[in-house]
Amino acid sequence: MSVRDLAEARVAAAAGVDFVDCKEPAHGALGGLAPATIAAIVAELRGLAAPAAVRPSPAGSGAVGRVGAGSAPGDSAAAAPRALVSATIGDWPADALDSALARAREVAAAGVDYVKVGLWPGAARTRWLDAFAREPYAVVPVFIADAGLDLSLAARAAALRFPAVMADTDAKRGGSLIDRVGTEALAAFVAAVHGAGPVLVGLAGALRAAELPRLASLGADFAGFRSAVCAGDRAGKLDPGRLATLVAAMRVVGSAGTVALAG
Ligand SMILES: O=C[C@H](O)COP(=O)(O)O
Numbered sequence: 358m359s360v361r362d363l364a365e366a367r368v369a370a371a372a373g374v375d376f377v378d379c380k381e382p383a384h385g386a387l388g389g390l391a392p393a394t395i396a397a398i399v400a401e402l403r404g405l406a407a408p409a410a411v412r413p414s415p416a417g418s419g420a421v422g423r424v425g426a427g428s429a430p431g432d433s434a435a436a437a438p439r440a441l442v443s444a445t446i447g448d449w450p451a452d453a454l455d456s457a458l459a460r461a462r463e464v465a466a467a468g469v470d471y472v473k474v475g476l477w478p479g480a481a482r483t484r485w486l487d488a489f490a491r492e493p494y495a496v497v498p499v500f501i502a503d504a505g506l507d508l509s510l511a512a513r514a515a516a517l518r519f520p521a522v523m524a525d526t527d528a529k530r531g532g533s534l535i536d537r538v539g540t541e542a543l544a545a546f547v548a549a550v551h552g553a554g555p556v557l558v559g560l561a562g563a564l565r566a567a568e569l570p571r572l573a574s575l576g577a578d579f580a581g582f583r584s585a586v587c588a589g590d591r592a593g594k595l596d597p598g599r600l601a602t603l604v605a606a607m608r609v610v611g612s613a614g615t616v617a618l619a620g
Contacts, residue, residue, distance in 0.1 A: 358600070359583035361390065365595050366398040370440050372600045375579065377402060378473070379444035382583055383592040386527045387475040387499060389447030389460065395467040399442050403468075443471035443497065451481035454488055465494035471520065473497045477527075478504050486510065490517040499523045500546075502538050502562065503531075508549040515553035521578070522550055526562030529584055529591055534562030535571060547576045563591075566603045569610045 358369040359378045369377050379395045381388035444464045449457040457474065464472050474489050476482045476498050489496045498514050500506055502524040514522045524546055526534050535543065547558045560572055561581030572580050584591040586600040 358586065359581065359591075360398070360595070362394060363397050363401055366401060368595055368597055368600065370402055372597070372604050374440055374600075374604065376581075377440045377442050378581060379442065379469070380473075380583075385448035386501065386525060386529070387445040387448050387473060389445050389464070392463045392467045395442075395444045395464060395469060399468040402440055402442055441470045442468075443473050444469045445473045445475070445499075448475060451477065451479050451485075454481070454485055457485070458488060458492070461489070461492065461494075461496070465492075471495045471497045473499050473523070475499045475501055475525075476510075477501045478507075482507070482510060483513070486514055486517065490519065495520050497521045497523055497559070499525050499561075501525060501527050502534060502546075503527050506538065506542055506546045508545055511546055511549045512553040515550045515556040518554060519556060521557035521559055523559040523561060523581065525560075525581065529563045533564050533568060534560055535564070535568055537562070540571060540575060543577075544575050551576065566606045569606050573610050 358372075358374040358376065359380050359382060360366045360369050361379075361381050366377050366379070377398065379390050379398055381390050444467065446457055446460045446464055449460075461472050461474060472494055474485070474496055476485055478501065486498055489498065496519055498519055500511065500522065503526050506524060511522060524534060524538070524543065526537060531537060543560065550556050550558045557578040558576070559579040559581060560575070560577045563584040564572065564580055564582055565585050569580070582603060586595055586603055587593045588596040588599070
């Protein structure tokens with residue numbers, strides 16, 4: 358679940374999401390938050406931490422916490438697994454790799470579990486992928502998929518052993534990722550990653566709760582949401598009622614052993 362500040366992070370964590378994803382939705386698809394804001398969210402969610410024995414395993418070690426696999430309504434807070442925290446680094450032009458790396462290091466230093474880095478179409482993508490693969494913190498490359506998905510680059514990301522990769526959209530008003538890319542291409546993307554290494558695959562892009570069964574059938578490991586839980590535009594306010602409905606739907610899908618709820 359994408360959140361823009363501490364208040365939204367509290368709402369998301371209380372709703373039982375598996376991942377809290379720090380980003381400013383008004384600043385682009387992967388708009389970044391100030392590192393100090395990210396650090397405050399991390400500190401807050403670490404304060405809610407459960408004992409290590411009940412936390413979800415980190416991505417890359419074989420499993421992630423799923424909605425439906427941990428807490429249930431009525432469980433005590435102490436028994437609930439904490440949400441993992443990711444954060445985006447902002448939308449950077451292709452020639453700004455050094456600046457993007459510098460920001461990514463600041464975001465990592467804020468204490469997040471994962472740093473999300475957008476890969477926009479263009480020749481620079483491979484260079485970005487290789488550069489971020491050399492970084493010492495956990496990076497999740499996000500393939501911007503509006504113009505399609507590059508399956509060989511997806512396989513390369515898996516071979517580079519990122520803990521997870523995602524597909525997401527830049528334009529949020531032209532329909533969901535599934536509407537824009539199609540189930541066949543998305544299934545091929547998931548298969549290309551899973552076939553090249555033990556790497557999780559996340560899907561996002563104005564996804565709707567009604568699309569959860571299709572997401573599960575694609576073989577995705579987790580899904581990210583923002584638009585679906587806002588009353589209006591994704592840059593607006595989180596709607597706790599929509600969030601509760603989505604989490605409940607995820608519990609049904611998650612109990613079938615499939616998709617986790619991310620940001
Ligand atoms: O990473 C997740 C997405 O950016 C969530 O936002 P969205 O549902 O508005 O696409």
